[in-house]
Amino acid sequence: MAKEILVIAEQKDGRLKKISFELLCIGKKLADKIGGTVSILLLGYQVDKLAEELDGYGAQKILAVDSEALKNYTNESYAKAIVEVVKIRHPEILLGGATASGKDLFPRVAARLQTGLASDCTSLDISPEGLLLAQRPIFAGKILVDAIIPEARPQIATLRPNVLPAAEKGSQKSEIEKIPVEIKPMDLKAILKETVKTAGERIDLTEASVIVSGGRGMASQENFKILEELASAFGEGTAVGASRSAVDSGFAPHDIQVGQTGKVVNPNLYIACGISGSIQHLAGMRTSKYIVAVNKDPEAPIFQLADCGIVADLFKIVPLLTEEVKKIKAQQ
Amino acid sequence: MDVIVCLKQVPDTETKIKINPEGTGIVTEGIKYVMNPYDEYAVEEALKIKEKFGGTVTIISMGPARVVDAIRNALAMGADEGVHLNDPAFEGSDSFTTAKILSKVIKDMKYDLILTGKQAMDFDCSQVFGCLAELLELPYVSVVTGLEISADGKTAIAKRETEGGVEEIIQMPLPAVVAAQKGLNEPRYASLPGIMKAKKKVIKEINLTTLGMTASEVGEAGSKMKTKNFQLPPERKAGKKIEGEPPEAVKEIVRMLHDEAKLI
Ligand SMILES: Cc1cc2nc3c(=O)[nH]c(=O)nc-3n(C[C@H](O)[C@H](O)[C@H](O)COP(=O)(O)OP(=O)(O)OC[C@H]3O[C@@H](n4cnc5c(N)ncnc54)[C@H](O)[C@@H]3O)c2cc1C
Numbered sequence: 001m002a003k004e005i006l007v008i009a010e011q012k013d014g015r016l017k018k019i020s021f022e023l024l025c026i027g028k029k030l031a032d033k034i035g036g037t038v039s040i041l042l043l044g045y046q047v048d049k050l051a052e053e054l055d056g057y058g059a060q061k062i063l064a065v066d067s068e069a070l071k072n073y074t075n076e077s078y079a080k081a082i083v084e085v086v087k088i089r090h091p092e093i094l095l096g097g098a099t100a101s102g103k104d105l106f107p108r109v110a111a112r113l114q115t116g117l118a119s120d121c122t123s124l125d126i127s128p129e130g131l132l133l134a135q136r137p138i139f140a141g142k143i144l145v146d147a148i149i150p151e152a153r154p155q156i157a158t159l160r161p162n163v164l165p166a167a168e169k170g171s172q173k174s175e176i177e178k179i180p181v182e183i184k185p186m187d188l189k190a191i192l193k194e195t196v197k198t199a200g201e202r203i204d205l206t207e208a209s210v211i212v213s214g215g216r217g218m219a220s221q222e223n224f225k226i227l228e229e230l231a232s233a234f235g236e237g238t239a240v241g242a243s244r245s246a247v248d249s250g251f252a253p254h255d256i257q258v259g260q261t262g263k264v265v266n267p268n269l270y271i272a273c274g275i276s277g278s279i280q281h282l283a284g285m286r287t288s289k290y291i292v293a294v295n296k297d298p299e300a301p302i303f304q305l306a307d308c309g310i311v312a313d314l315f316k317i318v319p320l321l322t323e324e325v326k327k328i329k330a331q332q
Numbered sequence: 333m334d335v336i337v338c339l340k341q342v343p344d345t346e347t348k349i350k351i352n353p354e355g356t357g358i359v360t361e362g363i364k365y366v367m368n369p370y371d372e373y374a375v376e377e378a379l380k381i382k383e384k385f386g387g388t389v390t391i392i393s394m395g396p397a398r399v400v401d402a403i404r405n406a407l408a409m410g411a412d413e414g415v416h417l418n419d420p421a422f423e424g425s426d427s428f429t430t431a432k433i434l435s436k437v438i439k440d441m442k443y444d445l446i447l448t449g450k451q452a453m454d455f456d457c458s459q460v461f462g463c464l465a466e467l468l469e470l471p472y473v474s475v476v477t478g479l480e481i482s483a484d485g486k487t488a489i490a491k492r493e494t495e496g497g498v499e500e501i502i503q504m505p506l507p508a509v510v511a512a513q514k515g516l517n518e519p520r521y522a523s524l525p526g527i528m529k530a531k532k533k534v535i536k537e538i539n540l541t542t543l544g545m546t547a548s549e550v551g552e553a554g555s556k557m558k559t560k561n562f563q564l565p566p567e568r569k570a571g572k573k574i575e576g577e578p579p580e581a582v583k584e585i586v587r588m589l590h591d592e593a594k595l596i
């Protein structure tokens with residue numbers, strides 16, 4: 001039987017997350033290299049429609065475990081479903097997203113399967129020996145290492161979102177197969193009581209294509225409004241971030257903190273406003289594809305890695321920039 | 333309530349990390365080590381629980397001799413005793429194997445709750461809490477920013493940070509594993525009397541033999557995942573620096589974003 005690469009789809013509120021397609025794209029490439037196939041596993045409740053949405057993106061099989069116990073994510077119910085499917089299909093490689101739920105889930109899956117897990121990888125390849133070669137940043141991105149899982153199977157890795165391209169829709173049809181897995185509510189110890197939206201609902205920083213971030217130089221919470229306006233000017237899929245000093249000063253909530261003790265982000269565009277560029281902040285954003293820095297101090301370390309650095313008062317620059325971006329967007 | 337805190341000692345985040353000439357690891361000389369920042373929240377939470385419910389706080393840490401400093405630091409904050417898993421054979425353990433070693437000690441202990449950090453700021457794996465819970469057949473919640481233990485000490489409700497400004501409220505029976513995130517509390521500093529008292533507190537040493545495992549089950553040999561080829565990430569060069577009047581500067585940014593980077 002051909003070797004299978006199994007990727008785990010991720011959905012939230014009935015919508016497939018982009019990471020699912022990023023995983024399919026790399027999964028297909030790896031499958032070609034080992035002469036195998038890629039399949040995608042969808043977990044949830046009443047997922048028929050989502051299964052169809054995955055059709056044509058390169059997976060040979062779309063596997064679905066449909067159960068009321070999977071309506072909400074919990075590490076126990078999802079681990080149970082994945083492990084049962086792994087026991088049936090014996091994939092060579094298992095890939096998931098290094099998202100909030102992926103980071104929570106895969107340690108349990110790996111331990112139950114007694115195998116290795118390369119977490120939060122930024123590049124995935126096949127070694128000359130035919131093993132999964134997972135590159136992962138350590139020490140907050142100061143160093144990269146290659147991880148391999150020589151013997152245990154499946155080889156598991158989670159992929160950082162927004163690093164690799166997403167699969168595009170093609171003409172090849174996928175085959176949908178439901179896999180029954182019995183998940184008894186009594187076997188689940190931890191239960192999700194509720195989900196709480198802390199602020200206005202935002203797109204997650206790790207998925208944003210444009211991030212406008214503010215630091216201590218923002219001087220107040222109210223001033224963050226100008227960053228929100230700039231972010232919105234770029235359109236959808238944009239978010240506002242903050243440095244730890246801005247968070248500690250109460251200008252911004254903790255869950256938008258970027259850096260070593262915050263989120264690690266890699267948007268196409270990162271605009272740092274009034275952020276000095278400490279190593280802990282850089283740890284969270286240095287892999288952004290394009291970095292703009294606005295800082296009035298010409299010696300600020302952020303300029304050492306900014307593709308475009310503006311030495312000026314951010315309160316003068318940001319509103320003007322918002323206007324200019326809006327103008328261009330209006331013409332497009 | 334008897335609480336166990338798993339604690340790792342890691343290089344200070346300010347320390348410059350160098351790769352050894354063979355590319356097999358980092359140069360350890362000259363590194364300043366500290367308690368993993370997330371584990372400080374775990375220790376603080378354990379102490380708060382003890383203050384409220386009584387009971388004990390035990391610190392468990394695996395690592396070389398230097399790790400005693402981190403354990404002592406937690407004892408000075410107010411923890412009762414330490415367990416130090418120290419054997420050259422343990423070196424190079426991946427997360428799964430680390431969890432296996434920790435679980436081997438913990439399974440014979442009396443405890444109601446295990447606290448860990450959400451991530452060790454060296455290898456950034458974010459795995460040990462989940463592997464440990466699985467091996468002990470316990471529920472776990474990670475990235476926790478709020479924890480409440482019921483009055484009878486039998487269940488806990490944890491607040492977990494996810495994405496896009498959404499938090500999950502999760503209820504679980506105890507014992508359980510809880511992995512701390514920043515925001516859970518404000519860790520205290522060790523007081524001078526605390527530091528004095530800590531000197532007399534017991535740190536139990538456990539090695540491979542007393543643990544009852546063999547060398548092939550632990551360390552690099554026992555690890556499922558092997559790490560190699562340590563390398564520096566590609567350098568990022570400084571780009572263009574624009575000085576001058578704001579309107580002109582903004583025009584130049586827009587030109588670069590539009591014409592060169594093709595981002596607008
Ligand atoms: C263990 C540990 C973990 C940490 N984790 C993180 C983390 O995850 N994320 C993080 O960000 N930090 C983290 N830090 C903190 C980090 O060391 C820095 O203190 C922090 O990043 C500084 O934030 P800042 O750049 O906003 O503030 P500052 O360093 O104070 O910089 C403010 C900048 O704003 C500029 N400025 C001021 N006014 C204006 C204006 N009107 N126009 C233009 N520019 C202006 C100033 O020139 C200055 O460069 C961590 C620290 C430790 C010890």
Ligand SMILES: Nc1ncnc2c1ncn2[C@@H]1O[C@H](COP(=O)(O)O)[C@@H](O)[C@H]1O
Nearest residue numbers: 338339394448449451452457458459460
């Ligand atoms: N060697 C160790 N000794 C004790 N606890 C550890 C060790 N390694 C990791 N941990 C715990 O597991 C958490 C997550 O670590 P990691 O999975 O390595 O990112 C840490 O914050 C610690 O609480």
